Amino acid sequence: MLAEIRGLNEECGVFGIWGHEKAAEITYYGLHALQHRGQEGAGVVTTDGNTLKLHKKQGLVNDVFKNVDFSTLRGHAAIGHVRYATQGERSIDNVQPLLFRSQKGSMALAHNGNIMNAYSLRGELESAGSILQTSSDTEVLAHLIKRSEKNNIEVALKDALKRLVGAYAFILLDEHKMYVALDPRGLRPLSIGRLGSAYVVASETCAFDIIGATYEREVYPGELITISEQGMDTTRFAELEQRNLCAMEYVYFSRPDSDLNHVNVHASRKKMGIELAKEAPVNADIVTGVPDSSISAAIGYAEQSGIPYEIGLIKNRYTGRTFIQPSQELREQGVKMKLSPVRGIVEGKRVIMIDDSIVRGTTSRRIVRMLKDAGAKEVHVRIASPAIQNPCFYGIDMSTKQELIAANHSIDEICALVGADSVAYLSASGLEHAIVKEESMNQGVCMACMTGKYPVTEKDQTEIAYTRC
Numbered sequence: 001m002l003a004e005i006r007g008l009n010e011e012c013g014v015f016g017i018w019g020h021e022k023a024a025e026i027t028y029y030g031l032h033a034l035q036h037r038g039q040e041g042a043g044v045v046t047t048d049g050n051t052l053k054l055h056k057k058q059g060l061v062n063d064v065f066k067n068v069d070f071s072t073l074r075g076h077a078a079i080g081h082v083r084y085a086t087q088g089e090r091s092i093d094n095v096q097p098l099l100f101r102s103q104k105g106s107m108a109l110a111h112n113g114n115i116m117n118a119y120s121l122r123g124e125l126e127s128a129g130s131i132l133q134t135s136s137d138t139e140v141l142a143h144l145i146k147r148s149e150k151n152n153i154e155v156a157l158k159d160a161l162k163r164l165v166g167a168y169a170f171i172l173l174d175e176h177k178m179y180v181a182l183d184p185r186g187l188r189p190l191s192i193g194r195l196g197s198a199y200v201v202a203s204e205t206c207a208f209d210i211i212g213a214t215y216e217r218e219v220y221p222g223e224l225i226t227i228s229e230q231g232m233d234t235t236r237f238a239e240l241e242q243r244n245l246c247a248m249e250y251v252y253f254s255r256p257d258s259d260l261n262h263v264n265v266h267a268s269r270k271k272m273g274i275e276l277a278k279e280a281p282v283n284a285d286i287v288t289g290v291p292d293s294s295i296s297a298a299i300g301y302a303e304q305s306g307i308p309y310e311i312g313l314i315k316n317r318y319t320g321r322t323f324i325q326p327s328q329e330l331r332e333q334g335v336k337m338k339l340s341p342v343r344g345i346v347e348g349k350r351v352i353m354i355d356d357s358i359v360r361g362t363t364s365r366r367i368v369r370m371l372k373d374a375g376a377k378e379v380h381v382r383i384a385s386p387a388i389q390n391p392c393f394y395g396i397d398m399s400t401k402q403e404l405i406a407a408n409h410s411i412d413e414i415c416a417l418v419g420a421d422s423v424a425y426l427s428a429s430g431l432e433h434a435i436v437k438e439e440s441m442n443q444g445v446c447m448a449c450m451t452g453k454y455p456v457t458e459k460d461q462t463e464i465a466y467t468r469c
Contacts, residue, residue: 012096013037014190015207016079016171018178018227020197021315023078024070026195026211031080033207034253036255037112038082039093046075047175050107054099056081058092060328079173081110093134097173098140105174107153111138112203113168113188114395121163140171154179156239158224165358166456167246167287167394169219178227182310184238186221186392187246187446189260192232199227204258218261244446250435251385252293252356254263260374261443263435266296271434272356272384272426273300280424281305284350288312288369291339297384298354305352312346312353312371313339339367342370347375353420353421357385361405364418372419379418386428386450393454394446 006069017023027044042064043056054071057064061082081096086301097108115121118137120142122292125132130143143161148156153434157172157179172179180201182190188316193360194215202208205215219225221240246253256266272280276297287309289298302309351371358364358381368379387406401407405414408423415423426434435445 005072010338011152012081012083013203014079014081014112014169014171014201015203015208016110016173016178017078017195018077018182019197019229021076022070022193023075023198023440024073026198027078027080027198028061028065028070029081029211030200030202030207032063033210033255034082034203035061037203037253038084041092042081042095043095044073044078045097045099045110046073046078047173048075049175050097052101052108052173052175053106054097056092056095056097059096064080065372069255077173077178079108079110079171079178087425091135094136096136098134098136098138098142100190101147102146104146107172108172109138109142110171111141111168112395113183114166114393115140115164115168116166116393117164118166140164153177154224155225156233157181158235161224161237166444168204176228180219180223180225180227181237182219182221182223183456184222185446186218186243186261187455189245189249189254189258190219190295191259192216192219192225199232199352203467204254204260206255206258208256211350215259219311242444242455245386246394246396247431247435247445248357248392248449249448250445251431253396256276256293256296263437268435269293269296269356269384270300270303273297273302273430274304275382275430276354276424276426277301279427279430282352282382282384282422282424284378284380286310286312286345287352287354288346290356290396291315294354294356296382297356301352301354301382301384302422304311307352309341310345312342312351313367314342315339339370341370341374343374346371349376350378350380351376352380352382354382354384356383358383358405358414360403360419361418364420368419378421379416379419381418381423382392383425385426385431386447387425390417390449390450392449394448394456397451 017026041058042061045054056124097110100106115137116232118140121140125143132139145156150156168183169188169190170181191205193208193213193215200213222236223241224235224237226233250268255267258265287302287307289295292338371379389407446455
């Protein structure tokens with residue numbers, strides 16, 4: 001589904017490089033590859049060994065760096081960030097990386113995820129005299145580090161990370177080192193690569209491909225990596241637990257050319273379609289997918305069912321960013337602007353429409369109506385993931401439970417509401433089978449928004465309106 005229209009968005013993407021003379025330029029290209037993870041703002045911080053230099057703005061990566069003289073950002077290391085802001089939080093103060101300066105040295109932070117106990121930590125810090133400059137939970141980590149009595153930043157960082165509850169992928173840069181950390185459950189994606197002798201870190205491996213880097217490995221849950229002139233060192237700040245990488249990374253958020261936890265995203269989506277065809281077959285003439293993330297699943301469904309795959313919907317890529325309009329009326333109009341049915345393909349046909357998920361249901365209703373207005377005899381909606389019935393506390397801008405159609409209506413009611421001839425979802429076991437390799441040890445996926453089983457359960461209920469990422 002078109003996440004920008006339906007209100008389901010990933011929080012952000014992070015990128016870092018150490019040991020390259022054109023670190024800022026490389027980071028620009030890396031952020032370009034991660035643009036799908038956030039469109040509200042972008043930034044980069046570099047170090048030359050003496051000074052940290054920052055450039056960040058609101059907007060798309062191309063706009064943020066359009067007139068930048070990269071010679072002013074010269075350095076051998078850099079970290080970058082792309083951000084999606086929830087409504088009311090589009091402030092330059094919250095655009096990352098966040099840069100902090102002090103007499104003891106400077107540091108910059110880039111973060112993907114959500115610190116669930118940030119509200120209580122923030123209150124504790126303010127009571128102790130800290131003055132926080134943003135509404136971002138990312139800033140909490142910086143203050144925890146700075147308030148530490150430990151002179152060793154690595155020890156202070158480990159102590160600070162142990163106090164955080166939630167999902168997070170951090171890259172921290174100071175004048176002399178880069179630090180990389182992933183939460184103990186590994187809910188957010190983060191990988192390490194090499195570009196010649198340089199080290200590269202990114203939310204998705206597609207960023208490695210665009211700069212010509214090679215993939216090395218995943219960052220492990222609870223791992224803290226230190227990168228410096230001496231090379232790369234690794235330690236742990238938390239005990240190893242079963243990994244629970246977010247299932248929605250595979251279902252929607254990540255690019256199909258990325259590999260997450262040794263699983264290719266396109267391949268996993270295709271398997272979702274295959275499993276869906278086994279679980280929810282239907283007599284029809286063609287299979288079509290809602291561009292772009294559902295195409296892989298639609299191909300898998302068609303392959304398994306023997307029903308031909310056709311391009312029944314076309315995505316218009318030049319309509320502008322209408323999704324930022326807040327009203328539901330404009331959001332629904334955006335569906336019509338973004339998608340067009342191919343009348344010559346769907347007219348007179350029984351159509352299986354594959355989509356990755358349904359959140360509110362308004363967009364699905366509009367697409368079903370478009371297909372029927374174009375002459376489709378029947379439209380059978382098949383969703384390549386389980387029903388989304390619960391909010392996400394781990395860094396995805398998920399709607400509240402009251403707004404989730406599957407949390408408040410039965411399958412038959414959803415079918416009637418969207419105007420389809422039938423609706424069926426992939427089971428949780430089917431989704432897990434499509435994602436997790438059978439030989440994988442200590443690996444799982446987080447499906448909390450679908451099953452209600454949260455791998456990290458301690459949370460601040462007051463956090464709902466708090467700025468994540």
